[in-house]
Amino acid sequence: MKKIYLFFIIMLITTILFSCQKDEVKLFHLSAGDTIETIKSRIYLKTTINDDEITWTSSNDEVVSTTGQVTRPEVNQASVTVILEATYKTKTYSYQLTVLPKTGELILDLYPSLDDMESIIEIITYEELLSLLQTKPQALIYLGFESCPWCMEYLPIFHKLAKNTGHEVIYYYNFKDVRTIIDNALNPAFQAIVDLIDPSFLVKNPTNQDLWWLYAPTFIGLKDGEIKGLFTGALTNHVAYENYLTDTQVEDLKDIFRNILSAVKPVDPCGC
Numbered sequence: 001m002k003k004i005y006l007f008f009i010i011m012l013i014t015t016i017l018f019s020c021q022k023d024e025v026k027l028f029h030l031s032a033g034d035t036i037e038t039i040k041s042r043i044y045l046k047t048t049i050n051d052d053e054i055t056w057t058s059s060n061d062e063v064v065s066t067t068g069q070v071t072r073p074e075v076n077q078a079s080v081t082v083i084l085e086a087t088y089k090t091k092t093y094s095y096q097l098t099v100l101p102k103t104g105e106l107i108l109d110l111y112p113s114l115d116d117m118e119s120i121i122e123i124i125t126y127e128e129l130l131s132l133l134q135t136k137p138q139a140l141i142y143l144g145f146e147s148c149p150w151c152m153e154y155l156p157i158f159h160k161l162a163k164n165t166g167h168e169v170i171y172y173y174n175f176k177d178v179r180t181i182i183d184n185a186l187n188p189a190f191q192a193i194v195d196l197i198d199p200s201f202l203v204k205n206p207t208n209q210d211l212w213w214l215y216a217p218t219f220i221g222l223k224d225g226e227i228k229g230l231f232t233g234a235l236t237n238h239v240a241y242e243n244y245l246t247d248t249q250v251e252d253l254k255d256i257f258r259n260i261l262s263a264v265k266p267v268d269p270c271g272c
Helices: 001-021 106-110 126-135 148-166 188-195 249-263
Strands: 028-030 043-045 052-058 081-087 091-099 121-123 138-145 168-173 219-223 224-232
Touching: 043 081, 106 121, 106 126, 106 224, 126 138, 126 188, 138 148, 138 249, 148 168, 219 249, 224 249
Parallel strands: 121 168, 138 168
Antiparallel strands: 028 043, 052 081, 081 091, 138 219, 219 224
């Protein structure tokens, strides 16, 4: 009798827990590498679900805005606790967030998801980017920008693989400002970049199919005057501001990156 009673108690508790999980509403998505106790990057706040509006309030709009913009405390300042509240279908949801201060390392403050104090990323100028694409020496290039959620999630994977396979530098250029369309044509500065890349590596602009395009992020491998590999954009069905990469997608992305990296600098099979 006691066993039967215990069984029903366990079943009741399981049912309650399952119901709670089922009723849980996902109202925001954190940037890659962040938790609610370690906020370092933008928060993607939903504004509607099935046409039902979500309204947000913040206890400190200067640190975490109601659009999800995060402004971190300066180096050596204390972390800041912010309460975000969302009202959805007459119910209010409250979230306590801890925003961490900057590290003082430029790359890590731009891309906190890297989480590597010994980064091999080197920021370059537009002119230096053009020179690399013109001469195509042995080099790795990353094009992107820190407000791109795919960049935030993909760059750490590329960076770690590059370091582990003996690459010493990844050249980074923020192409957000030049990657624009002016009067139905590419911004001349972006056109100059595109002109130095074989069209077989390019994609079409999503809103103007007459124009070649590079998505963010773009990873390029150069060697011996050639582009040895290029990946641009996102894996199919990966919406970075809604869902993180699945384990399968991570492995698929690693395979793509390994092909680029090995084409630029083959890994010594003996590990020497």
